[in-house]
Amino acid sequence: MDAFLHRIFAALLRLVGKTYAMSPELPAGYLVNTLVRRLVWLLRALLRGRYKVFIGPGVKMRGGSRIRIGRFSTIGAHCQLDGYGREGLLLGERVNIGDYTIIGITNHPSQLGKGLKIGSDSGVGQYSYFGALGGIEIGSNVIMGQYVSFHAASHVFDRTDIPIRMQASTDLGIRIDDDVWVGSKVTFLDGAHVGAHSVVAAGAVVRGTFPPYSVIGGVPAKLLKSRLNEASLNETPST
Known part of the structure; x- marks a missing residue:
């Protein structure tokens, strides 16, 4: 029975474009529970007019016509999504938004916000927050821990x-390029830009620009090292 369920689960993963291999140690109960939950979330999305999307219980959406969710993406339980912005909210394919995440674009009638874009195969941990007044752009294959926050205004x-x-404000926006790993409880401030293939240590407070392949950490965040230098040290000399 376990082997049969594993084959079904693996086939479904291939169907939705997932590339990771399942652990052979997963018990049948875990697989059945996951399949049933995903089916319920899929049906809930269909009832809300969303096709090939998984939506958890208690999800709230404002400005639904401006929210575009790519195929096989997941909106976790009790998330709040705001589509009211000049560019709205755009999620690529197979994006995962963790439970209790809040996405806000326009929080005050004095200014219409810009929006949020997340590329395909990216994931956001539970209890995260996006303040996208000045615009937030996140690339593909970006992974984030829990309690990550973005503040695209100051x-x-x-x-x-x-x-x-009563004074002025800034709304420079925030950009995270492709293939970045963000640890838990990281805070991104207005104007932050993290280059591709970088790592941001847990608890960092990030502002300013960091080049690709950076390892970033601290309060305020600083460049700790480059992954390129580390990779060159690990290379085997050719003969």
């Missing part, structure tokens, strides 16, 4: 004669 506080809330 307050100016140069003057002391008026409250900070």
Whole structure:
């Protein structure tokens, strides 16, 4: 029975474009539970007019006509999605949004936000937050831990004669390129740009620009090393 379920599960993974191999140690109960849950989430999405998408319980969407979700993507339980923005909310194929994640684009009637774009095969951990007023763009194959937050806007506080809330704000946006690993509880501030193939250590507070293959960490985040240098040390000399 276990072998039969494993074959079914593996076939379904291939059908949706997943490339990872299943552990042969997974018990039948785990496989059955997962299959039933995914089927329920698929049916829930169909009832909401979303085809080939998995939607968990308690999900709330504002501006649904501006929310585009790619095939076989998953919206975790109790997520809140906001599509009200100039560019809306766009998720690629096989994107996973963890439970209780909040995506906000326009949070105040004084300014229409820009939007959020996440490339295919990227995943967001549970309890994450996206403030996409100035726009957030995340590439493909990006993986993130839990409690990651993005703040694509900031307050100016140069003057002391008026409250900070009455001063100007910035909305430079945030960009994370392809194939980046983001640890849990990382905070991205307005204007941050992390190059492709980089690693961001857990708990970092990131602003500014970092080149591809960076290893970043700290508060504020700094360049710790380059993965290119590490790769060159691990190469076997040719003869």
